[in-house]
Amino acid sequence: DSKAELIERALSTSDFPNLLANVLNKSLRQEYAIAPKTYEPLVRKVPVADFKPVKRVQMGDAPVLLEKSEHGQYEEGSFSDASETYAIREWGRLISITRQMLSNDDLSSMLRLPSMLARRAAELESDLAWGALLKNAVMGDGVPLFDAKHNNIAKTPSAINVQSISAAKTAMRMQKGLNGARLNITPYYLIVSSANELNALQFMFPTTPNVDQNTNPYKSSLRLIVEPRLDDVNPNAWFLAADLGQIDLIEMAYLQGQEGLYMEQKIDFSTDGIRLKARMDVEAKTIDWRGFYKNDGVNPSEKSAK
Numbered sequence: 055d056s057k058a059e060l061i062e063r064a065l066s067t068s069d070f071p072n073l074l075a076n077v078l079n080k081s082l083r084q085e086y087a088i089a090p091k092t093y094e095p096l097v098r099k100v101p102v103a104d105f106k107p108v109k110r111v112q113m114g115d116a117p118v119l120l121e122k123s124e125h126g127q128y129e130e131g132s133f134s135d136a137s138e139t140y141a142i143r144e145w146g147r148l149i150s151i152t153r154q155m156l157s158n159d160d161l162s163s164m165l166r167l168p169s170m171l172a173r174r175a176a177e178l179e180s181d182l183a184w185g186a187l188l189k190n191a192v193m194g195d196g197v198p199l200f201d202a203k204h205n206n207i208a209k210t211p212s213a214i215n216v217q218s219i220s221a222a223k224t225a226m227r228m229q230k231g232l233n234g235a236r237l238n239i240t241p242y243y244l245i246v247s248s249a250n251e252l253n254a255l256q257f258m259f260p261t262t263p264n265v266d267q268n269t270n271p272y273k274s275s276l277r278l279i280v281e282p283r284l285d286d287v288n289p290n291a292w293f294l295a296a297d298l299g300q301i302d303l304i305e306m307a308y309l310q311g312q313e314g315l316y317m318e319q320k321i322d323f324s325t326d327g328i329r330l331k332a333r334m335d336v337e338a339k340t341i342d343w344r345g346f347y348k349n350d351g352v353n354p355s356e357k358s359a360k
Contacts, residue, residue, distance in 0.1 A: 089176030092281045093183035095243060096295055096303045097338065101310040107141045108307060110341055136232055138194045138341050142307050145178060146333035150322065171332050175315035179306065182338035184283045186304050187293070187346065199340055200348040205229065211350040214250070214257045214292055219272050222294050222347045229344040239301060239344060241294035244276040247284035250292060250351065254278055290351030302341035309335035 102108050120129050149171075190198045200207040205225055212218035226239045246254045258273050276294070284291060295303060308314070312335050322329045340346075 089173055091176060091180060092279055093180055093304070095277075095279065096187075096298070097183050097306045098298055098302070098304070099306050099308065099313065101313070102142055102307045103310055105142055105144075105309070105335075107139050109137050109139045110302075110305065110339075111137045136194055138339060140305075140307070140337055140339035142309060142335050142337040144333070144335055146331060149330045149332065150327050151330065152327040171317070172315060175332070175334055178334060179336060179338075180283070182336065183304055183306060184281060186338045186340045188283065188287050191340070193340070193343055199343050199346070204343045206343055206347045208347075208349040211290070211352050213290075213352050214244070214246070214253050214349075216270055216272065218349055219244075219257075219276075219294075222349060223272075226294060226296065226344075226347050237301070237344060239296045241347065242277060242297040242300075243279050243293075243295040245279045245281065245284070245293040245295060247289040247291070248280055248282045249285050249289035251278075251280045254280075254292070288350060290353055292349055292351055294347040296345040301345040303345045304338055305341050306336065306338040 122128055187199070190200050192198055193204075197203045202209070205228070208218065208221065223241055226241050227236075229237045229239050231237055244254055244258070255278070257270065258276060258278060279295075312333075314334070316333045317330060318333075319328055319330045321327075
């Protein structure tokens with residue numbers, strides 16, 4: 055048989071397309087699993103049933119217990135609540151593997167598709183997760199994520215130092231719930247751009263100070279997250295974030311049963327080729343501003359605000 059005849063047979067039976075699809079899907083899942091995702095410590099992944107808006111309700115604190123006099127009555131208490139709303143979106147592309155590609159023995163290029171698509175899928179998730187933080191979108195209360203009304207942004211930009219970290223940690227500890235109770239949130243992550251990584255590392259791992267006043271009491275209390283998407287917005291800015299076990303941070307939702315990147319294929323009769331479809335149903339949304347704090351930072355060449 056000629057090479058052309060073999061290709062015609064391959065495209066006229068289900069064996070080769072199915073074999074190719076199995077190889078591509080297996081490679082895709084592996085590549086997707088190992089793709090870098092710096093956002094993961096801040097994100098809770100959840101399934102949703104459909105593409106309708108999802109409302110996440112935040113319950114307030116229990117009402118304060120009030121003293122009752124000997125002959126008095128107990129006073130009625132109530133809970134406050136708030137909500138954030140979002141909906142998942144569809145994302146995807148079609149890719150054609152032509153008869154000419156098969157004829158030219160370009161199978162190696164086809165087998166590279168999963169790694170390229172997996173990286174694109176991981177990049178999309180990262181764009182959505184970090185975009186939920188960096189776009190400073192308006193929250194359910196009508197106030198931007200980082201705003202003086204939320205008490206989660208520094209009034210005076212500063213470099214990463216003991217004083218600025220102390221102010222940030224104090225602000226987070228002083229955050230109140232919907233009914234006014236102190237939440238005492240303890241920051242766990244320090245988030246910086248790649249340009250600010252050196253400054254963060256020097257803060258977190260200082261040399262032994264010569265005098266007691268130069269001691270860094272926070273050097274072992276934070277975990278570092280370095281994300282280059284911050285460089286595109288403000289390379290000097292830095293953030294603190296709580297642990298997900300303390301408070302809701304960012305939620306990433308997928309259509310139920312469709313988490314991650316999904317791929318399917320079929321023979322394209324009109325072109326004698328194989329068409330691949332890569333699809334994701336996903337969205338990310340910041341749920342509670344109290345778990346984050348932002349400082350716009352200063353250029354390292356400028357004098358830090360004290």
